[in-house]
Amino acid sequence: MQMNDFKLECYFGKYEFTAPYLLTQSDCEAMSTGELLALEPEAQEEFMNQWLGYTETWGDPELRKLIAKLYQNMTDEDVLAFHGAQEAIFGYMNVMLGEGDHMIAMYPNYQSAYEVANSIPNCECSKWYIRDKGTHWEMDFDELEALIKPNTKLIAITSPNNPTGYTFTNDEIKRLCAICKKHDLYLFSDEVYKGLELEGEKRDWMADHYDKCASLGVMSKAYGLAGLRVGWLVSKDHETLEKVVKFKHYMSICNSAPSEFLAKVALKHGEKLLERNRQIIRENIKQVDKFFDRYPQIFEKKAITCGPVAYHKLLLDMPVKDFCQMAVEKKGVLLLPSEIYDMEDQYFRMGYGRKNVPESLAKFEEFLIEEKFV
Ligand SMILES: Cc1ncc(COP(=O)(O)O)c(C=O)c1O
Known part of the structure; x- marks a missing residue:
């Protein structure tokens, strides 16, 4: 199997642990093991007694x-645990796709969602584009239906x-689940950012609405x-989960025991952690909004309503790739240009x-002032 380079990881490999100002990260603020264990009175002692043998391939029963x-x-x-989300995507796509198959991926997207399809001969992936509507993004379900083929x-x-x-x-x-069911x-x-609703309704997990859905x-x-x-796939489709677990036998086999212990502590206090992170994002949005309001001539700001990332447009007459390169080289400010998402347009991701x-x-x-962009 020949995989194309994972562009985002290659870019991060260069800068993530050297650039001091990471303005594009998609993970929320982390914490120390001690801070996490402090959420649960007996957890510290239990953690010291955590057995370091192999764990169950499907995941720790209490964690599941x-x-x-x-x-x-x-x-x-209905739960299969993984070593992060990436392993789950790779395993799922590998067992589900074969020669002659066609898949549709929302686009732009995290590269692993479609890259396994690209690596299989005669396996085709169509892009369901998220459309730029100026201030926000939109999806068109008629476009999706038009992309569906017999295979x-x-x-x-x-x-x-x-x-x-x-x-x-x-x-x-x-609506999406109904279309999948119909065909x-x-x-x-992939719902790895779920739980970060900043406004509007709390979103349902998709697998709760459709048996042939696997939620990540x-x-x-x-x-x-x-x-x-620590990641997971959840689905009522046990036939698929059984196939993926057999693929997992060739990957991590099982999770790390201390990680599963800590994940259990975190999930017991999940709402508290999510609220902490929503609060950080809300405060940051206020600052970032003020920043964009000062520079409408060079940026088109997109609204952010859920999750930790937004994809804004650069209006300058220079490739966004060069702009981001300059920002990281001159000032150590890391942004992700749209090239990373195989797009020629002028967008960059902000976290x-x-x-x-x-x-x-x-x-x-x-950086903007010193380089005379403003
Ligand atoms: C949409 C999406 N899915 C999956 C992953 C992989 O997550 P993990 O690092 O937990 O494996 C990422 C990481 O950036 C992501 O953005």
Whole structure:
């Protein structure tokens, strides 16, 4: 199997641990092991006694119960745990797609959603574009239906979306599931940013609405615990989960025991962690909005209603790739240009989930002034 480079990871590989001002991160502010354990009175002692043997491939039984409880209609048997979300995407796409299959991916999207399809001979992926409507992004369900072919096997969506932040409403979730049901399609729903609704209704998990949907969740993003590397797929479609678990036998086999312990503590206090991170994002939005209001001539700001990222437009007459390169080289401010998402347009991704966003924003502003963009 020949995979194309993962552009985002290659870019991050260069700058993520060297650039001091990370203004594009999609994970929320992390915390120390001590801070997390402080949420639960006996947890510290229990953690010291955590057995360091192999764990169950499907995931720790109590962890699976806690994950199932996030959903309306799921039990622990509907949960398969993974070493992060990336492993789950790779495993799912590998077992679901083969030669001659067609899939549809929401676009732009996290690269792994469609890259396995690109690596399989004669496997085709069509793009369901998120449309730029000036101040916000929109999806057209008629466009989706028009993309469906006789050999379409699955649709892959990411909501809240990376990089645009576009998030399906609960009505749209039902509409999407109805389309999949009508055409008997599998639905892969990457919901790693779920739980960060900043306004409007709390979103349902897609798998609660459609049996052939697999919902992807993780501790990395909305909970801000990327270092745990604990993710999950939840689905009523056990036939698919059984196939994916056999693929997992060739990947991580099982999760790390200390990580599963810490993930359980975090999920027991999940709402508290989510509210902490929503609060950080809300405060950052206020600062970022003021920043964009000062420079309407060079940026077109997109609204952010859910999740930690937004995808804004650069109005300058220079490639956004060069602009982002200059920002990181001159001032250590990291942004992600649309080239990373295989797009020629002039967008860049901004992340709102870190506590130091105001500091990074100030550096970004210094960059604009010093380089005479404003
Ligand atoms: C939409 C989306 N899905 C999955 C992942 C992978 O998550 P993890 O790092 O937990 O494996 C990411 C990471 O950036 C992401 O943005």
